[in-house]
Amino acid sequence: MRGTLAAGKTTITKGIALSLGITEPITSPTFTIVSEYEGKLHLYHIDVYRLDSCEDFVNLGSDEMLYGNGVSVIEWSEKIQDEIPAKAITINLETNKDNSRTITITNWPYGDLQ
Ligand SMILES: Nc1ncnc2c1ncn2[C@@H]1O[C@H](COP(=O)(O)OP(=O)(O)OP(=O)(O)O)[C@@H](O)[C@H]1O
Ligand SMILES: [Mg+2]
Numbered sequence: 001m002r003g004t005l006a007a008g009k010t011t012i013t014k015g016i017a018l019s020l021g022i023t024e025p026i027t028s029p030t031f032t033i034v035s036e037y038e039g040k041l042h043l044y045h046i047d048v049y050r051l052d053s054c055e056d057f058v059n060l061g062s063d064e065m066l067y068g069n070g071v072s073v074i075e076w077s078e079k080i081q082d083e084i085p086a087k088a089i090t091i092n093l094e095t096n097k098d099n100s101r102t103i104t105i106t107n108w109p110y111g112d113l114q
Helices: 009-019 054-059 062-067 077-083
Strands: 034-038 042-047 071-075 090-095 101-106
Touching: 009 042, 009 071, 009 090, 054 062, 054 077, 071 077
Parallel strands: 042 071
Antiparallel strands: 034 042, 090 101
């Protein structure tokens, strides 16, 4: 998931968590890097803003998060682009002048959306 500071990345994750039936409050993982929740599927909510390298992400257990059975939502994913699987869905958020958001979803299996 891409988008400048405060674009709404964590807010979208709250919606994804809701759709997975997660009732626990979703908080920003900026300082913890990874938060995990149990729902219809396991949710990894990851914020790589504070990581320095792809290697740091791999050392956190990226294989399990990206190639296990759960859903991974990654804020600032462009920072670790080399580790992002080819089939990952990309959500791009832009804040418009009137404070509305333009959200573009690419690599969605049913076609790109805006
Ligand atoms: N679609 C939207 N329209 C208006 N305000 C929004 C929208 N989405 C989120 N916000 C507001 O913007 C603020 C930042 O949202 P959020 O924490 O989800 O952003 P973020 O992209 O995760 O930020 P960060 O870069 O700090 O991780 C919050 O106050 C939230 O309520
Ligand atoms: Mg956030």
